[in-house]
Amino acid sequence: MEPTGIGAIRARLRAAEAAAGRAAGAVTLIAVSKVQPEARVRAVLAAGQRVFGENRVQEAQGRWEPLRAEGAAVELHLIGPLQTNKARAAAGLFDAIHTVDRERLAEALARLAQERGASPGVFVQVNTGREPQKAGCDPEGADALVARVRALGLPLRGLMCIPPEGEDPVPHFRLLRGMAERNGLDGLSMGMSGDFEAAVAEGATHVRVGSAIFGARGG
Ligand SMILES: *Cc1c(COP(=O)(O)O)cnc(C)c1O
Numbered sequence: 085m086e087p088t089g090i091g092a093i094r095a096r097l098r099a100a101e102a103a104a105g106r107a108a109g110a111v112t113l114i115a116v117s118k119v120q121p122e123a124r125v126r127a128v129l130a131a132g133q134r135v136f137g138e139n140r141v142q143e144a145q146g147r148w149e150p151l152r153a154e155g156a157a158v159e160l161h162l163i164g165p166l167q168t169n170k171a172r173a174a175a176g177l178f179d180a181i182h183t184v185d186r187e188r189l190a191e192a193l194a195r196l197a198q199e200r201g202a203s204p205g206v207f208v209q210v211n212t213g214r215e216p217q218k219a220g221c222d223p224e225g226a227d228a229l230v231a232r233v234r235a236l237g238l239p240l241r242g243l244m245c246i247p248p249e250g251e252d253p254v255p256h257f258r259l260l261r262g263m264a265e266r267n268g269l270d271g272l273s274m275g276m277s278g279d280f281e282a283a284v285a286e287g288a289t290h291v292r293v294g295s296a297i298f299g300a301r302g303g
Contacts, residue, residue: 088296090115090131097291100284111284114161116276116294118143119301128297129156137182137292139164141174148177162204163244163273163292165219168192180205182244182273182290185221187232194236205241206233207273207290210263212256213248220245223259230267242271242289253279257286 086096094113101110116137117125125136125147136158138144148160162178165185171192174181181204184190190206197203208229211220221229226243233240243264247256257274264272275283277296284291295301 086296088299090128090133090297093293093297096281097284100281103281104285106284111288112290114163114273114290114292115297116163116292117147117298118164118294120294120298122147124298125151129158133297135159135161137161137163137294141166141170141177145173145177161290161292172196175200175204178204180207180241182207182292183209183219184233184238185209185211185219185229187229190229190233190236190238194238197238203239206238207242207244207271208233208240209244209246210260212245212259213251215248218246218248223263226263227267230269240269242269242273243267244273244290246276247274247279254282254286257283257288261287 097111097113098108101108112135114135114137115128115133118139159179160177161180161182162174163182166174166181166183166189168189175196184206209220210223210226211218212223243260245256245260247253260274261272272288273290275288275291277293280291280293
């Protein structure tokens, strides 16, 4: 087993950046706090972590609105699927949404951006493994969705993927990187507890690490 916990994950991330010839801090570590008990989240906050990921809007509101009210200056990233009817709540809470995977959702976010005069950063999620049960646009549809998000004026940061479980993730990371390059996008949200070092080697700019920081969910 590789070492875990926030300190160990930071060290492993620095080492992965160095091994890939990338600058220290080139990759943003998103600590995925979904379903974790509050005590664990507070401990990671106390260790200085400021960027967190959640996969459900309501759960994230319940956890982070009180912590922000206490003064926690955190950056929050939505990494789970977003229903259009929750776009308003998501836009009010999150600094970035990694799961924009269809035009209707992009259009809803664009309307909210107009109304609010601000928008979370946007990543287009691509279902690189074409898994029927998984969110994300098809690889063939990614260029068109990227163009649509840009035309709507949303702050597009990059692409995101979740490779199929039990498969070598590297071909998926490479596919995503190629799509980002041909679309002139810098941001790559890819890599989780089991494969973030491989993702950094393939150009990830944002890794989403949960259990390796906090311990097993529900554990
Ligand atoms: C839960 C989750 C993660 C974190 O998974 P771990 O394996 O615990 O690191 C990353 N990305 C997404 C989209 C998730 O839902």
